[in-house]
Amino acid sequence: MDLFKFFTGKPSSKEVAKDRLKLILIHDRANVSPELLEMMKTDILEVISKYVIIDDGDVDVRFTKTDESEGSAPALVASIPIKKMRAR
Known part of the structure; x- marks a missing residue:
């Protein structure tokens, strides 16, 4: 466990760089x-x-990898905050 992350709640710059x-x-x-x-x-x-109706400011769409037993594959991940449903 990373002690810096444990105490501050934030990932270390090393972890951020590694993720990027x-x-x-x-x-x-x-x-x-x-x-x-x-x-x-x-x-x-x-x-x-x-x-x-979505919140355009907080949309996050990115590629990541899946954790499969036979190897990882690219995956598209989208986080799209929804404000409310449109009336039909």
Whole structure:
């Protein structure tokens, strides 16, 4: 256990840098440019906005990896805060 994280509640700069490097490697291995990821994010938000009202400021869309027993694979993870459902 990282004692710095335990006492402050924040990850150390080493952990943050390590996580950022992992994300960069995942993006490279998935062969996804930042422009393509932004286009995907825009399309996803456009579709979801038909059904719900979302908080655009806190949207987080990124690539990560899955933890599979036969190896990891890229995965798209989206955190999209919903303000309320649209009336039908």
